[in-house]
């Protein structure tokens with residue numbers, strides 16, 4: 130198994146043995162709910178039957194089971210969690226929080242890096258919306274917004290079908306799709322949002338809208354890359370899927386001095402965004418200790434093995450790998466599992482930042498990257514470079530709210546996770562140092578699904594030229610800003 134976000138796989142395991150922090154070691158799922166500082170008195174709850182909603186307050190025995198968020202630093206304990214099981218329940222909850230002016234957040238898979246689905250007030254939680262209906266004849270899946278990627282992959286694979294989406298099995302479809310959704314079929318089949326045919330959305334007036342190309346087209350446009358939590362609560366998605374029996378998964382590693390690592394990165398950068406669209410690769414760059422760099426290229430192809438091996442020769446002849454290239458044909462669901470890592474819910478201390486590389490990085494830029502990464506402790510940080518191009522680039526930059534299309538080379542995700550709370554300040558400083566070193570070479574473009582509260586102008590960084598239309602859609606569907614969080618689509622464009 131090979132989880133893209135694992136930072137420890139380049140170094141001997143004894144270098145990386147996590148130092149156990151007893152205060153954090155307890156299973157997140159069993160963690161006692163954090164006491165609320167000042168429990169907000171709630172108005173009488175809406176009159177909904179248990180078949181439509183499960184209300185959980187801190188005193189309820191099941192409250193802790195639903196508490197963990199993927200980013201443990203950002204986890205909040207809501208005064209009320211409403212696990213909605215029907216679209217109607219979502220609409221009633223929206224009406225209730227709006228008319229009572231309550232703070233609330235919308236939660237699906239809970240993988241927001243910055244906890245944008247967390248609230249100390251009310252959590253409208255769509256994890257009760259779990260239906261999956263596969264229409265094999267039309268290659269369509271209709272899916273509740275509380276479904277996880279792995280649940281969806283499994284249901285599709287059982288019918289010989291597949292979907293392009295990310296590698297983490299517990300990510301929720303709602304946040305993932307509405308922010309874009311990049312995975313190991315992205316260059317062959319596009320982003321997750323590119324498959325969307327219709328979204329059912331409860332809007333600020335608690336109306337249930339069906340947004341598709343013909344009905345509510347502006348909302349439909351915004352649902353494809355505008356990010357979650359800004360326009361309403363999606364309850365259901367209809368997504369185009371495709372037959373896929375198997376895929377080739379590959380991986381190859383290097384341990385190199387900085388100058389040779391820079392040469393290899395330049396070769397990857399020249400190849401990955403222009404490679405045959407069958408192939409989606411991720412180049413991982415991390416510190417190896419002693420000033421050296423580890424690099425690992427992983428990926429997937431839906432083409433032939435001979436094509437894949439011929440293409441990868443560029444990398445393996447540029448620098449001799451330290452571990453041999455492996456290419457394995459796996460059934461689609463096994464390929465998903467290969468990159469998924471554990472299927473259990475992650476709840477960890479972490480931080481991520483991102484950059485879109487919109488034109489190839491200069492030699493100085495690549496050298497700066499290596500020089501910034503090399504001195505950090507092995508396992509402390511990984512830069513994941515997700516290749517773009519292929520089918521992602523076939524969609525016009527303004528055809529959906531997701532703006533990073535033709536010309537986008539790759540997305541760098543600066544990622545760190547750790548186990549001891551005492552290490553948090555050091556890890557945050559380290560990731561900021563590497564990220565800051567790259568500022569002179571980067572165009573201030575970031576991925577909304579790798580949200581980052583440090584961004585000085587998040588709206589422009591995430592949405593670029595699509596921001597103006599997104600703001601207009603926000604004004605149209607949510608003029609009083611019922612749906613907001615720290616990085617939601619604003620009602621007006623900030624003047625610099």
Ligand SMILES: Cc1cc2nc3c(=O)[nH]c(=O)nc-3n(C[C@H](O)[C@H](O)[C@H](O)COP(=O)(O)OP(=O)(O)OC[C@H]3O[C@@H](n4cnc5c(N)ncnc54)[C@H](O)[C@@H]3O)c2cc1C
Nearest residue numbers: 237238239240241246295296297301304305311357358363
């Ligand atoms: C371990 C890990 C691996 C990841 N791997 C990938 C990857 O391979 N590719 C990739 O592209 N991204 C990846 N991501 C990022 C992921 O796509 C985003 O964090 C995504 O937003 C998570 O969606 P969620 O539903 O799980 O999160 P949540 O935290 O529940 O929601 C995220 C945002 O969407 C909003 N939202 C939630 N539900 C709804 C709804 N029903 N209607 C409207 N808004 C809603 C929330 O309010 C919040 O603003 C990864 C993240 C993690 C933590």
